[in-house]
Amino acid sequence: MFHLKKRIEIELVEYLSIENACKIFRYGNKFNYKRLREACLLFIDDNYNEILDTDEFEDLDKEDMLKIIRFRKYQEKSLSPPKIKFY
Numbered sequence: 001m002f003h004l005k006k007r008i009e010i011e012l013v014e015y016l017s018i019e020n021a022c023k024i025f026r027y028g029n030k031f032n033y034k035r036l037r038e039a040c041l042l043f044i045d046d047n048y049n050e051i052l053d054t055d056e057f058e059d060l061d062k063e064d065m066l067k068i069i070r071f072r073k074y075q076e077k078s079l080s081p082p083k084i085k086f087y
Contacts, residue, residue: 009036016043022056026064041071048072 012024013036021043028036044051045068051057060068 005033009033009039012036013039016040018047018050019054019056021047021051022054022060022064025068026060029064029067041068044068045072045075 009028012027016024016039021040025037025040025044027033028040057065
């Protein structure tokens with residue numbers, strides 16, 4: 001099961017786009033895929049203005065929006081981006 005989870009995370013990260021980043025972020029939260037969530041947060045942060053204009057962002061629940069906003073706030077204070085290791 002571990003290898004399947006790892007493979008799913010890697011595949012989904014490769015397909016991140018402006019249009020699907022919020023949906024994949026929700027998926028990562030739902031199934032507790034930590035690295036997938038982190039990768040989505042970095043992608044969303046890098047493309048923040050474009051992501052805010054998507055229907056997917058508007059469809060996020062309050063908790064997920066807060067996670068994104070808090071991450072962005074943390075990133076603004078940090079000097080270097082976090083490193084994400086896929087095992």
